[in-house]
Amino acid sequence: APIDHSQAAHYSDIVNGNESMKDARRKSSRPTFTGHQIFALEKMFENTKYLAGTERSRLASQLAMSEAQVKVWFQNRRTKWRKKHAPEVHGGAGDKRTKQRNDGSIPIVESDSSLT
Template sequence: RKKKTRTVFSRSQVFQLESTFDMKRYLSSSERAGLAASLHLTETQVKIWFQNRRNKWKRQLAADIEAANMA
């Protein structure tokens, strides 16, 4: 079975996803459905984007704490 190709999000999609993430790090299923529909993405794409973004956020948080400890 062929590996799924990586989704490339447009600038406007990323802007909307990031704006939503800044307000809320977790979406309800209805919020996810609404966001997916408005961005012309699947719910799975939005779900995975949020999972990845939360992990990035946690990594940044850990790096910031580490930097503060080094200072």
């Protein structure tokens, strides 16, 4: 396949820090949400972990946010929720064959007579 030199030059500019101010301005920064927006998002998250398209559209409109921002906020919030609740949800005993330790050491494999 032929090389697209315009893309190669653009990549080189980015790597070498020669990007123009116009290009730098175009990059989106991380949005900061107001306390009111976060409160409303958290309140909605308490009621439902997943929003349908119509709910997302309505909430975005009410909070002066884009639907994409609401969608990503909910995705990130679900990930945070899962991480916090994973031990509770799985009960810690599950089908794991290793004991997890918080001190950074290597897990020890439990003996299991069903494996022999």
